Amino acid sequence: MSDVDLDISDEEKESTRTDFEKLKLESKGKAVEDKPSTSSPTTDVKKPIIVIVIGMAGSGKTTLMHRLVAHCHETGKRGYVLNLDPAVTNLPYGANIDIRDTVKYKNVMKEYGLGPNGGILTSLNLFATKFDEVVGLVEKRASELDYVLVDTPGQIEIFTWSASGAIITEAFASTFPTVVTYVVDTPRSTSPVTFMSNMLYACGILYKTRLPLMLAFNKTDVTQHEFAVEWMEDFEKFQDAVECDKSYNANLSRSLCLVLDEFYQNLHNVGVSAVTGAGMEKFFQTVDACRVEYMENYRKELDERKKEREAIEEERRRANLAKLERDIAESKGQSVVPASAPKKDVLHNEDDEVTDVREEEEEDYDSEADDDDDEEDDDEKLYRYQ
């Protein structure tokens, strides 16, 4: 890790801070402009529902978001919009918090010498380091909001599989009722095999996030999603479809169907069309149903996980502090680059330490343990001459 990297992250940090300040002002302004017509805020401390919209690239997440935002405005629901996709070029809807205001994706790519994927991932990592502030912002306005809509990067794996995605999801889930919406590209899923692999993926997300999951079958204006509902409700029908389609290992597909059949029991699904706006009412009804589910089933478990995480965090902080003290002692008053750069915090914490230890070990071997080396040589010879 070079010094340059660390410097940049510090700059980023600073700009983040100022931008958040700006954001606060902006969002306050917006709230006044946008919602003059809504009824006076309800007195109880009803928390908004966080709707995290996840989907494969091209499934129409952003268009769906646009539609949802528009629907919120029409029906007087008070929505708050977050965009987490740093690479999006034009956003059709106005986002209250936009990752692009904080992190410049193009600059990250240039500065770190990364490709498009790495750039998005790093931008998200940088943003995740400040995510508590975002949650704070939402929390402040919690009493006057109904829904918080979160758009995620087009590269689904960056959000669902990365550490920063997990941090963001958990930060929300531990404070607010959170629902994950998996957007399915309905026309592309008409083939049973594609459908199956999509559902398996959704199942993976359910296990990764451990939050209520709802499927939104998008693009129903092109292809109605009835076929999917039928497959999900009737195990036999899906089985038939799979067998008609391919001569794939019948046993495996049967087992998979069984698994998926159980999976569907835990799912809500809704057909929507981002283009025509069909199914919007149903969408929000389903979100409300998920909220109830969250309150009943997930709350307690999440609290436990939160405690666990806090303990780990505490541990990490102590370790970092110790490291910092050590560094200060070592540097003896000279200027030092902070040891705990934000980037490292987000990624595997132990990685670097482990690597260091390894390297030390290897050096030891080289200098002291000549016997070992000989043995290794013998092994290699065996490989070659066998």
Added chain:
Amino acid sequence: MPRYAQLIIGPAGSGKSTYCNNLYQHCQSVGRVIHIVNLDPAAEHFEYPVALDIRELISLDDVMDELKLGPNGGLVYCMEYLEDNLDDWLSEQLEDYIDDDYLVFDCPGQIELYSHIPVLRTFVDHLKKWDFAVCAVYMLDSQFASDVTKYISGCMASLSAMVQLEIPHVNILTKMDLLPNKSKVDKFLDPDARLLLGDLNDQMAPRFQKLNKALAELVDDYSMVSFLPLDIRDEESIQFVLSHIDNAIQFGEDAEVKVKDYDADMGDPEDAENFDVGNIDDD
């Protein structure tokens, strides 16, 4: 005789290119010839020598500039362009590789390619048509083996690619060298249904019990979703993974049989070498 191919797939950042590089170095040190093909139009620098590069056909930057597409749309366009040019461009390029050559395809990391878009599927079908024995090698970051729910989600992703591609499939847990505690991973390498179920029931809300059971049984019944650990610092670990893949595509098995014939007749030295390679793999 067939040609052999590994298709290296897996989510972005799972270590595909690193694996290719290490595999190449390993093969060089054991005196085996492999050719690495880059299929990622967004890749920029390689540590291994690239035998064949999709960027000779199409470059992501050009696509993004000219068609005003974002990174994702651009990539999908590139891959679909490749699909259209399989018969012209790729088959021509692959003609250089004859019997028994061993190719490794380094694929882009976009998940969509393995589930939504049939590009990779078409690609595999073409390879099969050209008499390639293909094996999909699914890379997964070892952080997925850190707890049971992540493990299940990793399995699901791998299964989803498996269902789509329908070729021999080897799952690999990469970055094992970065794990602080390796013993924790052991139970996921050879999962036991009951243990897995117990863990799952602990972690998930009670109403998921049936689903947990179905999943645990699935993992137990189909050893296909088991994982091989890969520590790229360890030559033996690479050898272990490679021998599994070779086994899946039956690399070296033909060679063995033929060598015996030739040995009796004329003792072809070239094939005798292959024979040796096959033997090492079996170790």
